[in-house]
Amino acid sequence: MMQGYPPLRAMPRLIALAMIALGLTACQSGDRSASSAGQTGGTVVFATPSNIETLLPPAQVNITTAQILDLVFDYLADVGDSLNMLGDHGFTPRLANRWTWSPDSLSIAFSLDPRAKWHDGVPVRAADVKFTYKLYTDPAMGSGVASNLARIDSVTTPDSLTATVWFKQRYPTQFFDAATQMRILPAHVLASIPVASIRSSEAASHPIGSGRFRFVRWTPNQSIEIVADTANYRGRPLLDRLVWDIAPDYQSALVKLYTGEADMYEVVHPDDVPEVAKHAGLRTIVYPQPAYSFLGFNMKRPLFAEAGIRRAITLSLDRTSMVRNILDTLGVVAKGPFSRLNRISDTTVAQVPYDTAAANRLLDSLGWKRGKDGMRARGGRKLAFQVLVPSSSKYRVRMASLIQDQLQRVGIAATPSVLENSVTLSQIHGHDFDTFIGSWISDLSPNDPKQTWTTSAETAGLNYFSYSDPKFDAAIDSGLLDLDPARSKAHFSHAYQIIVADEPGVWLYEPQLVAAVSARIHTAPFRPDGWWIKVPQWYIPAGERTARDRVGLAAAR
């Protein structure tokens, strides 16, 4: 039994190396690669203001839960560092150590690693994969992932170590869907629980996985702790323990970081970066986020059904200066409805320039004349609309103010309507808005545009704007079905040209994020699809460890 410790709060400062890597221009500037020999041990505490709703993978919604589940559970295979999601190129083995395509490409046989075991010691078997598919697609489960599995027909188990996934059709992301949409679940734990009550079962709060970390404890509203699975078939991670310390809000999470109670906070607001830099025990890491923000028009409103109005608004907005004003170097102007991290993106799409003279001419020609107050009106109706924006997003609230200012210069009255997040969601779901500043986070798969801007996404996706263009839909479908990567990308490029010309929205910015990390932690490169993916490679040199790093694994027993 270890004895009482000196005050922990002071320790990081006492031992931390004075390393502030304010790498605002170079991504991953502070990252160092790990050498595994003699580096095992240590605890990393992540401060997060995001509460955990469940630890049952099919029910996972929020990002903090995804971080934990990705480390506790395994997929059949992983997307590699190239982030390719077409075919199986670049994917790395995880629970499946190899896979074989059928000659007609309508099935993939995954061979499971025979060494893989659940954290309770039971071997992982093909029946677990079959059960997982069944649970994820069970309507009573209501999993958000089910729609991504719609083109999978079934899973069979020719033997205990082979799971064959059968598809209804051939398409480029077959492997991605089969291997990376489902975290494989233990049938021996979950199969006996009725699906209707599985969300509230003990297994949903005390998960048993096969990943390199295993679950220890979850104290609701306080913390979640996972520890290294030292006997894992893929080798033990270098760190002993990971703790998500749930703070009530952003500011409290930052205080925990400043006082040394936490080691990392994943998204520091740009306004707080100078304060982080003052702390010798902290360094910053800039990393890309696969997201884009836009001002979306509600095409059901007669005002925005008029293409000229949409064009005039785009012409009136100086996106470059707005992005610089709000994000400085932590963002770039978006070129279309995509994150440029997605391999199907195309940044060469022709853009509508910033040209207020052209905007004024266009509005005049459309009959919107300026009144005495400088604002435009037509037939007694003012050219005015509301800009809906969730109060939770500092960037977007500021962006709404800049849009208001810039549009006022051409005589358009845009009024920001800043509402609480769930009220904002209610309004956009009910199409009760004029315009909305949205921010879509991409999973970097080619399915993105299908889920967001196609006609089908109006009822089964995020197309709350009622944008509909059959040519765009056809180009996206062609891109998703073409098995030739070059031709597939060409279809997507064509689709982007169509939508950028149609202007259902003004594409505003793609952000970069800043994480603050304790200088004693040696991180691996942050991947755009998840900074936590390489956490098993993180380490803390023996000489830089604090009291909490020396706790060891005893608590997990």
Next chain:
Amino acid sequence: MRALAPRIGRRALHSFVVIFLVATIAFGLIAIAPGDPCATDDPRITLAVQAQCRVRLGLDGPLLVRYGQFLSHAARGDLGQSYITQQPVAEMIASALPNTMLLMALAIALSLIGGLALGVARSVQPRSSLGEIVMGTAVVLYSLPEFWMAQIALFVFAYLIPILPAGGTVTTITHDYMSVWGRWWDRVDHVLLPACTLAAVSIAGIARFQRNAMRDVAGEDYLRTARAKGVSERDIVLRHALRNALLPLITNIGFTLPALFGGALFVERVFSWPGMGRLAFDAIGQRDAPVVIGCTLVGSAAVVLGSLLADALYAVADPRMRT
């Protein structure tokens, strides 16, 4: 004592009605509030899945039916399940309530000690400049909102002069590995800042109340008699005046409870204290209606019971009330 029973029985009945009304108002307000716990901007969650979520959470039925079900379950102690964590609300409250009670008990104790001392000192030496300063400071603290006070206390004592932890009930990682003394101190260390913050806002109120109560009894015959008998001034103040001036304070504690409960809502949130306040605050943000209603219900029950208890104590302490 027998004379007290009907009086306490009437108060208990009133309390029951108050709790029922609070439950109904809480249910109604949450039902008509905008926002949907199943709404999301995750493209993977289709509208069909969102509709299924509403069915699973029992949000698809008519409001009156839902209200009837809520009352029937609540009467049996079943407050439903959290929309977010799927845990029974009663269990969540059972784990949060002791933390809030600890915090409030400490806050009440600290505010009583501080308020009594200050009130007595001010009544004995009304012109003392030190007393003026202390009382002035207490009044300033009294007039500040709790959440602001908590933020300032956090900033000063956890960040600027880092002598106390920033939040939580214990040091998460190492608490279990500390010595018995270390663990005990770890708990004290964590409760100090939130308890003192909560107490600081009540001290001035109690002090002013106590000072006035002391002034009220200052001219009483029994004090004059005691002085005439040669009892020391210290004994007169502490043994005679204070004991009699304490009676109104018992009632005042009953009135302090709602304010403290309300204050705990913000203080717990700022200090990451896993009590009822934080539970309620988080639930409001997450549109977790069963938890919000559960917390409102338990909070109002605690306040009502507190004032009932204060009433009973007053009746027991003051013989005039028994007749």
